[in-house]
Amino acid sequence: MVENPSGSSATGLGRVKTWVATPELRVRLGIRAVLMFVVVLFVYYVSTAPRFFSVTNASNVGARTAPGIIVAVAQTMVIISAGIDLSVGAILAFSGSLTSVAYCYWGVPVWPAILLGLAAGALLGCINGLIITKGRIPDFIATLGMMGTARGVALILTGGLPVPSHLTAVTLKAYLPEEIIWMGSGDILGFPAGAIIGLLVVVAGWVILTHTGFGRAIFAVGGNREAARVSGINVDRTKIMVYTLSGLLSGLAGLVLVGRMNSANALMADPANLESISAVVIGGTNLFGGEGGVIGTLLGALIMGILGNVLNLHNMQDFAQRVVMGLLIIGVVLFDQLRRRYGA
Amino acid sequence: MSFSLILRTEGIDKRYPGVHALDHVDFDLYEGEVHVLLGENGAGKSTFMKILSGSLPKDSGRIFLRGQEVEIASPMHARELGIGMVYQELSVIPSLSVAENIFLGRLPKRKPFGTVDWSEAMSQAKRILDDLGVDIDPGERVGNLGMGEQQLTEIAKALSTDARILLLDEPSSALSHEERERLFSIIGGLQEKGVAIIYVSHRLVEVPRIGRRVTVLRDGAKIDTLAVDRADEATLIRMMVGRELREQFPKEEIERGKELLRIEGLMVKGVLNDLSLSLHEGEILGISGLLGAGRTEFARALFGIDPIDGGEVFLNGRKVEISSPSKAIELGLGYLTEDRKDGLVPRLPIPANITLASLKKMCQLGFLKHDEERMSAEKYVEELNIHTPRLSQRIEFLSGGNQQKVALAKWLCCEAKILIFDEPTRGIDVGAKVEVFRLMNDLAREGVGIIMISSELPEVLAMADRILVMADGSFVAEYEGGQASQEDLMRDTVVR
Numbered sequence: 001m002v003e004n005p006s007g008s009s010a011t012g013l014g015r016v017k018t019w020v021a022t023p024e025l026r027v028r029l030g031i032r033a034v035l036m037f038v039v040v041l042f043v044y045y046v047s048t049a050p051r052f053f054s055v056t057n058a059s060n061v062g063a064r065t066a067p068g069i070i071v072a073v074a075q076t077m078v079i080i081s082a083g084i085d086l087s088v089g090a091i092l093a094f095s096g097s098l099t100s101v102a103y104c105y106w107g108v109p110v111w112p113a114i115l116l117g118l119a120a121g122a123l124l125g126c127i128n129g130l131i132i133t134k135g136r137i138p139d140f141i142a143t144l145g146m147m148g149t150a151r152g153v154a155l156i157l158t159g160g161l162p163v164p165s166h167l168t169a170v171t172l173k174a175y176l177p178e179e180i181i182w183m184g185s186g187d188i189l190g191f192p193a194g195a196i197i198g199l200l201v202v203v204a205g206w207v208i209l210t211h212t213g214f215g216r217a218i219f220a221v222g223g224n225r226e227a228a229r230v231s232g233i234n235v236d237r238t239k240i241m242v243y244t245l246s247g248l249l250s251g252l253a254g255l256v257l258v259g260r261m262n263s264a265n266a267l268m269a270d271p272a273n274l275e276s277i278s279a280v281v282i283g284g285t286n287l288f289g290g291e292g293g294v295i296g297t298l299l300g301a302l303i304m305g306i307l308g309n310v311l312n313l314h315n316m317q318d319f320a321q322r323v324v325m326g327l328l329i330i331g332v333v334l335f336d337q338l339r340r341r342y343g344a
Numbered sequence: 345m346s347f348s349l350i351l352r353t354e355g356i357d358k359r360y361p362g363v364h365a366l367d368h369v370d371f372d373l374y375e376g377e378v379h380v381l382l383g384e385n386g387a388g389k390s391t392f393m394k395i396l397s398g399s400l401p402k403d404s405g406r407i408f409l410r411g412q413e414v415e416i417a418s419p420m421h422a423r424e425l426g427i428g429m430v431y432q433e434l435s436v437i438p439s440l441s442v443a444e445n446i447f448l449g450r451l452p453k454r455k456p457f458g459t460v461d462w463s464e465a466m467s468q469a470k471r472i473l474d475d476l477g478v479d480i481d482p483g484e485r486v487g488n489l490g491m492g493e494q495q496l497t498e499i500a501k502a503l504s505t506d507a508r509i510l511l512l513d514e515p516s517s518a519l520s521h522e523e524r525e526r527l528f529s530i531i532g533g534l535q536e537k538g539v540a541i542i543y544v545s546h547r548l549v550e551v552p553r554i555g556r557r558v559t560v561l562r563d564g565a566k567i568d569t570l571a572v573d574r575a576d577e578a579t580l581i582r583m584m585v586g587r588e589l590r591e592q593f594p595k596e597e598i599e600r601g602k603e604l605l606r607i608e609g610l611m612v613k614g615v616l617n618d619l620s621l622s623l624h625e626g627e628i629l630g631i632s633g634l635l636g637a638g639r640t641e642f643a644r645a646l647f648g649i650d651p652i653d654g655g656e657v658f659l660n661g662r663k664v665e666i667s668s669p670s671k672a673i674e675l676g677l678g679y680l681t682e683d684r685k686d687g688l689v690p691r692l693p694i695p696a697n698i699t700l701a702s703l704k705k706m707c708q709l710g711f712l713k714h715d716e717e718r719m720s721a722e723k724y725v726e727e728l729n730i731h732t733p734r735l736s737q738r739i740e741f742l743s744g745g746n747q748q749k750v751a752l753a754k755w756l757c758c759e760a761k762i763l764i765f766d767e768p769t770r771g772i773d774v775g776a777k778v779e780v781f782r783l784m785n786d787l788a789r790e791g792v793g794i795i796m797i798s799s800e801l802p803e804v805l806a807m808a809d810r811i812l813v814m815a816d817g818s819f820v821a822e823y824e825g826g827q828a829s830q831e832d833l834m835r836d837t838v839v840r
Contacts, residue, residue: 211714213707220700223689230649230679230687231701231754232670290691 028342049313062195065305067253069198073205074249075276076297081242082222082289083139087146088250089272094154095121096254100163100264104174118251125247129240154266163264184259194256205294223290282332350540356405365391367565378541383561384773389544397429398422428502432513438487443469446501492523510541520634593806596785601625604793610655616817623793630808631797638817639797643764647679648672678760682767687751690740695721702758724753745776766797801830
């Protein structure tokens, strides 16, 4: 037989040529090449960044990314349950502000003030869940409303000023307690405390998602709500719990951030919503729910944190950094799509 | 009348990773012919249709249209070549009108600004629908139509580009008996106009009803093409399954035990009227009736999915309130949903799906017992003969029959004593059907009571110990097993 259009019996180089000639394989090789390029670029920038490999810088990155990681873990669970929480940043600011105001101005002792902040965060999350499930309002809308509300209440609480501000610190002798400052700036055996809290949250999130019935219910509700219901899973309760947990973790992230900044501020962590969603998406969790995990999210948050840090060390302008971060998100998701389509 | 060859394929071949989806398939189609394509799930029917309709590229092989070799590059190209396709899953857009659906993406335009010419669209749509012989208002929202009419809208859409070849992928699977008859007569009309039709089906009974020739695929390879009059059911089953299926319905006689479930006067306003029944241990109670008779609504109401407006339910003689599916499961009920997609989480692996309804049992202090979960999943994969490359495979990558078995395993796993099977054999192949029936026997022998809802009359007649016929939300007749004929059941549902 002379004719051999598929080239299946060609040998050696001929076979390689016909392979490369198929469009799918070309795309696949292309994907790998670009991926390699990006990795090399990343390694290059990291290794040439001045002072990147210093202990100070490493703890700096750890402490800086910790609140983001905590919020991203919460967001991961919400997104796996096929929801979205746009109020994480606002609840973070609200809880941080409430605890600070309670301690500095209302004279509440430190631990009750901390508990108050966390409980208030959980409560707002719970309200999110109730509105979504009992009021049958889309997750996006309910949490969008909560975003404005919580931020507004935080502004009212603080009067729009930092807590404590320079003025109040001088006149009222109002300072944040050591306990809260420790959460953001302290260390445990030389490791930044905030980073350790962040890692503990990741571990807890991983245990919940992979080793508990509640975690399984989150996947089932997000993967097929109707099937979950018919199988006896209480869909509403699962969603309410997920949002409550999200509020609680946002509150915790607020305390860590307040501790790092040494002051609370109703407008802090403004980009936290989108950053957490970015970390979740870069980490490979399906934005439509039903699949994903916190380990990917941790990597996503770290990639963003390290990249930001490296660009800082290279003295890149903050405005330009935003462009890089924006492109990173699109690039990562695009690669993921291509990889799935062509199996590279 | 002589018919000329309109379509011929030669050695169509397609591979997916690990699967030889189509193995050098030769096929031909004449004008005015209905050529039935039969095969089990995964036999390659849908792949073949997708290649012909341009939505999937072939690896090798050639396609000839009226003797001319063609490369069908895209669905658009297929349309230009006069090939229209109606997919297995309805692809109409419910929120748009019939006319908009028919002319989706190519609505007639008015000069000079390219705005839509609505009166032209409506009148053209009307003409196409009239040609089909169906009376549907082109301005109606598709979401307001019944399944059958939606299906007809799809056919009108496929024909609107002057298709001479029509590909129908299981068009009847979701239709009621009447709607199906209507579809057949419309297909007959198209045939007379010389349209050539490839008709993919699971339903053997349809073959002599509409086909001229039948081609059987198995594991991607063509087994044979036969004239319909030489293809009796037994032959076709043998060709599809590759072995002799001794019995299509392996019914076992099982001693009926004590009463498990009694329902008195169950009703949902406007949907279900005064439904009463009793179910015993080891009994298979068939519920037959047309689509829309209220069978699924009954199952959903009994299982606590939809609220009821009246009636009492007794389990083992004790009155119970079934207010939610979780309550139903707690009380020992199980519900295999009509659409298996409503019972499975496609992106979760097999074990997680199998234990979905027994999560509480699989947890200790809230923590999952992974070992126990894996062991029971292994047990059911083995027992139910679920074909999968590995235990952790996600449901979405299993074939329809295997998905159905996982959905079944879910209820076996939570040890349900009363099982409601809603269309347990829909969309699964002959071999898997027999396995499902065997399983029903096994369950009945262990004392489980089964309510079997089915549109497949032969299936209900063969498997049920007792049959209730449902129409307009009421039970209208009851038969002991073996005392009814297909005609009886039909008459009860239609003539009333």
